Amino acid sequence: MIRFEEVTKRYPDGTTAVRDLSFAVAEGELVTLVGPSGCGKTTTMMMVNRLIEPTSGRIFVGGEDIATLDPVRLRRRIGYVIQQVGLFPHRTVLDNTATVPSLIGWKKARARARAAELLDLVGLDPKTYGPRYPDQLSGGQRQRVGVARALAADPPVLLMDEPFGAVDPVVREQLQDEFLRMQAAVRKTVLLVTHDIEEAVRLGDRIAVYGQGRIEQFDTPGAVLGTPATPYVAEFVGADRSLKRLSVTEIEPSDLAQPPVARLDEPAEVAADRLHAEGARWAVVLDAEGDLHGWAGAGELGAGGLVRDHARRMNAWVPIGAPLKQAFGVMLQHDAGWVAVLDGARFLGVLTPAKLHEALRRSVDAEARGIPRGQVSFESVSDA
Numbered sequence: 001m002i003r004f005e006e007v008t009k010r011y012p013d014g015t016t017a018v019r020d021l022s023f024a025v026a027e028g029e030l031v032t033l034v035g036p037s038g039c040g041k042t043t044t045m046m047m048v049n050r051l052i053e054p055t056s057g058r059i060f061v062g063g064e065d066i067a068t069l070d071p072v073r074l075r076r077r078i079g080y081v082i083q084q085v086g087l088f089p090h091r092t093v094l095d096n097t098a099t100v101p102s103l104i105g106w107k108k109a110r111a112r113a114r115a116a117e118l119l120d121l122v123g124l125d126p127k128t129y130g131p132r133y134p135d136q137l138s139g140g141q142r143q144r145v146g147v148a149r150a151l152a153a154d155p156p157v158l159l160m161d162e163p164f165g166a167v168d169p170v171v172r173e174q175l176q177d178e179f180l181r182m183q184a185a186v187r188k189t190v191l192l193v194t195h196d197i198e199e200a201v202r203l204g205d206r207i208a209v210y211g212q213g214r215i216e217q218f219d220t221p222g223a224v225l226g227t228p229a230t231p232y233v234a235e236f237v238g239a240d241r242s243l244k245r246l247s248v249t250e251i252e253p254s255d256l257a258q259p260p261v262a263r264l265d266e267p268a269e270v271a272a273d274r275l276h277a278e279g280a281r282w283a284v285v286l287d288a289e290g291d292l293h294g295w296a297g298a299g300e301l302g303a304g305g306l307v308r309d310h311a312r313r314m315n316a317w318v319p320i321g322a323p324l325k326q327a328f329g330v331m332l333q334h335d336a337g338w339v340a341v342l343d344g345a346r347f348l349g350v351l352t353p354a355k356l357h358e359a360l361r362r363s364v365d366a367e368a369r370g371i372p373r374g375q376v377s378f379e380s381v382s383d384a
């Protein structure tokens with residue numbers, strides 16, 4: 001359905017964005033283009049609807065060389081979804097969705113009926129959302145309208161540039177799921193740009209992994225993850241693998257750091273001496289029951305009084321056995337350099353960014369060697 005033949009794009013300033021690009025996307029296939037920023041993904045995509053013209057080479061859509069086609073008519077056959085959705089602020093959601101059908105001369109009633117059908121398809125009740133204006137929608141809802149609008153004239157080809165990039169991870173996953181369901185129903189030929197390998201793997205029938213200006217591997221998700229074609233691809237995929245381990249690696253007692261502990265009711269100077277002896281700059285503060293209260297700095301404790309006079313509340317904690325990802329999330333949420341790890345109410349220790357990284361490393365290494373994580377120690381891995 002889409003075919004690139006030795007396509008090169010050089011910009012006037014001499015930047016070669018893509019070089020000798022050849023690949024084909026079958027009808028009804030969803031191909032994700034993934035790679036780091038600036039590797040030429042967007043350039044590739046914008047050459048398909050002639051928003052950018054190649055310097056050399058040929059591109060075919062539906063068997064026709066697009067250089068011979070009128071760009072405006074070409075674009076009517078190609079839906080285009082971008083991250084900054086670009087909805088018209090003064091038009092209702094329904095009218096926004098009906099934009100393309102109206103442009104190509106459909107009667108108003110037909111265009112609107114089609115728009116309502118599409119809003120429904122992307123999970124927005126047309127009765128509720130159709131009359132609203134774009135600024136009355138959430139980011140995720142706007143993104144859905146963008147997809148609905150791109151599909152409105154029923155184009156056989158869909159280009160999507162980071163379509164789910166502007167929303168938070170939870171909404172993003174929802175949109176991806178919905179999009180997959182929708183794609184199963186409408187079976188468009190889709191080129192989708194993302195810099196997120198996880199998204200590429202999740203959505204793509206095949207994935208094109210970009211290096212600088214060229215495709216390093218063009219294959220199914222399984223093949224790209226399982227048998228990376230080049231060291232570059234292996235690294236690109238590998239970086240993600242360790243991130244994935246964040247979700248499945250559980251915090252264990254051996255992962256924890258043991259900062260000094262101070263009690264709310266003890267004299268601050270006693271606690272300060274303990275910090276000094278251990279060379280620590282802060283202590284975790286627990287209340288009389290041993291429950292987490294927060295923390296106190298060495299400097300403040302030196303001023304005397306009780307620990308409670310200097311303690312600051314911080315409620316950043318996770319239970320032992322929680323995934324590392326959860327601890328990382330809590331750390332970010334509290335903008336904290338550590339999170340307490342509790343067993344029930346009992347304080348076990350803290351997870352710092354360094355400890356988190358250490359735990360992750362060990363988990364990734366163990367996975368690579370096929371050892372269940374519970375059976376390795378940090379020493380046995382670093383000795384290996």
Ligand SMILES: Nc1ncnc2c1ncn2[C@@H]1O[C@H](COP(=O)(O)OP(=O)(O)OP(=O)(O)O)[C@@H](O)[C@H]1O
Pocket residue numbers: 011012013015016017035036037038039040041042043044195
């Ligand atoms: N109009 C332009 N003039 C000169 N160079 C450009 C132009 N547009 C893009 N480039 C360059 O071409 C290269 C590829 O850009 P492109 O936007 O295709 O990358 P990308 O992979 O989509 O990146 P990102 O994920 O950051 O959007 C980059 O080095 C970029 O700086």
